[in-house]
Amino acid sequence: MEPGAGAAGAQAALPATLEGWLAYLERLHPAAIDMGLARVARVGEALGLAPAFPIVTVGGTNGKGSVCAMAEAILACAGYRVGCYTSPHLLRYNERVRLGRREADDAALCGAFAAVEAARVRCGVTLTYFEFGTLAAMRLFVQAGVEAAILEVGLGGRLDAVNLFDADCAVLTGIDFDHMDYLGDTREAIGFEKAGIFRQGRPAVCADPDAPDSVLRHADSVGANLLRIGAEFGYSANAADAALWDYRGPGGGRRALPHPALRGACQLRNASACLAALGSLRERLPVTMGDIRRGLMEAALPGRFQVLPGRPATILDVAHNPGAARELADNLAGMGSCRRTYAVFAMLRDKDIEGVARALADRVDRWLIAGTSAPRGATADEVRQALAAAGIGNQDILPFPDVAAAYAAACGEAGEGDRICVFGSFHTVADVLRCRNAAGFG
Numbered sequence: 001m002e003p004g005a006g007a008a009g010a011q012a013a014l015p016a017t018l019e020g021w022l023a024y025l026e027r028l029h030p031a032a033i034d035m036g037l038a039r040v041a042r043v044g045e046a047l048g049l050a051p052a053f054p055i056v057t058v059g060g061t062n063g064k065g066s067v068c069a070m071a072e073a074i075l076a077c078a079g080y081r082v083g084c085y086t087s088p089h090l091l092r093y094n095e096r097v098r099l100g101r102r103e104a105d106d107a108a109l110c111g112a113f114a115a116v117e118a119a120r121v122r123c124g125v126t127l128t129y130f131e132f133g134t135l136a137a138m139r140l141f142v143q144a145g146v147e148a149a150i151l152e153v154g155l156g157g158r159l160d161a162v163n164l165f166d167a168d169c170a171v172l173t174g175i176d177f178d179h180m181d182y183l184g185d186t187r188e189a190i191g192f193e194k195a196g197i198f199r200q201g202r203p204a205v206c207a208d209p210d211a212p213d214s215v216l217r218h219a220d221s222v223g224a225n226l227l228r229i230g231a232e233f234g235y236s237a238n239a240a241d242a243a244l245w246d247y248r249g250p251g252g253g254r255r256a257l258p259h260p261a262l263r264g265a266c267q268l269r270n271a272s273a274c275l276a277a278l279g280s281l282r283e284r285l286p287v288t289m290g291d292i293r294r295g296l297m298e299a300a301l302p303g304r305f306q307v308l309p310g311r312p313a314t315i316l317d318v319a320h321n322p323g324a325a326r327e328l329a330d331n332l333a334g335m336g337s338c339r340r341t342y343a344v345f346a347m348l349r350d351k352d353i354e355g356v357a358r359a360l361a362d363r364v365d366r367w368l369i370a371g372t373s374a375p376r377g378a379t380a381d382e383v384r385q386a387l388a389a390a391g392i393g394n395q396d397i398l399p400f401p402d403v404a405a406a407y408a409a410a411c412g413e414a415g416e417g418d419r420i421c422v423f424g425s426f427h428t429v430a431d432v433l434r435c436r437n438a439a440g441f442g
Contacts, residue, residue: 060173074295083141158196176323203280207273251279325359353386
């Protein structure tokens with residue numbers, strides 16, 4: 001029996017609320033991350049989880065959430081009952097588990113958690129917070145009889161709990177530097193870990209135009225049907241109308257498509273990867289041109305270059321690694337001119353704070369920095385030091401005790417012709433959303 005398994009199994013009563021369950025899951029395993037599939041596979045087998053519906057597994061450093069959101073919307077528009085599992089959440093855990101494009105309610109999640117806990121105790125093992133949640137989500141999908149499931153990889157791919165379930169189509173959005181303590185410090189090493197979601201004889205969509213050789217070698221070694229952007233699929237501007245775009249790839253060409261509702265220059269690449277995945281599954285999950293058009297326009301994903309209404313403009317982006325920060329910088333440049341850009345910025349200390357700041361240094365005039373109460377949150381002083389290392393002058397940096405105070409100050413300073421950009425982590429964006437909700441802005 002693993003350490004802690006007996007004590008957890010001996011508890012007098014199960015939590016009665018979702019909040020109680022989440023607190024319990026955080027205490028259940030001695031480590032937040034414990035890479036490997038052996039423990040979660042034992043519990044999954046004890047639960048009898050054998051999904052018969054098609055599964056699309058989405059991995060990569062950035063863009064996973066966007067591909068999941070678009071695939072979910074298109075399939076839902078085609079009339080399929082879709083289960084979608086993503087992470088992390090912004091405000092409510094329920095955001096992670098959606099059935100028919102609706103968040104799972106507290107009662108359903110508590111019931112699934114209770115079932116997973118019973119199986120876990122029988123197996124005599126511990127599970128991490130993410131592993132527990134992954135099994136609970138799949139149990140809900142199986143119980144609900146979904147016709148397709150979209151699963152977002154939490155960390156890496158090869159040893160991630162989501163990889164317990166064989167993907168009918170795997171999507172790899174891109175390879176960049178993040179979670180290097182677990183995945184390695186080269187793109188080759190990171191690519192190998194992320195390519196672990198590929199399966200023999202099944203489509204593997206790679207949307208990285210410069211994929212590491214490790215991805216290509218792994219696809220070949222396992223016998224996956226590799227579909228590469230720029231080769232087997234791709235996108236281009238529509239010749240007749242610059243406001244539209246064309247897709248080519250599995251499922252045939254799709255012309256004169258509307259731009260996704262999700263904003264940002266990277267979204268056509270994400271959309272084409274989504275269409276390549278759905279096209280590769282067209283015999284099991286056929287969709288029409290109308291479904292694709294409507295789904296692209298309806299896809300929603302809070303906190304990813306989300307521009308809030310009003311003046312000054314406020315942009316929310318969970319960018320927390322240099323690759324995502326470069327995308328954010330490009331998207332800010334594409335918004336057109338503004339007088340000044342105020343950054344509300346806080347990050348986790350195990351992220352590349354300096355690299356993120358360096359990527360956005362030319363796009364930000366004033367940095368309003370803060371610490372965050374997250375377990376791995378950097379202090380405002382640690383953020384300041386990283387900004388200084390990135391070459392940002394002290395005169396452009398203003399520290400605050402928390403994100404709420406930094407955002408309030410930004411709102412007080414910024415004028416109608418300015419913009420406020422909130423970024424650095426999910427926690428940073430969530431704190432600002434709570435501030436706005438409390439103020440009645442929603």
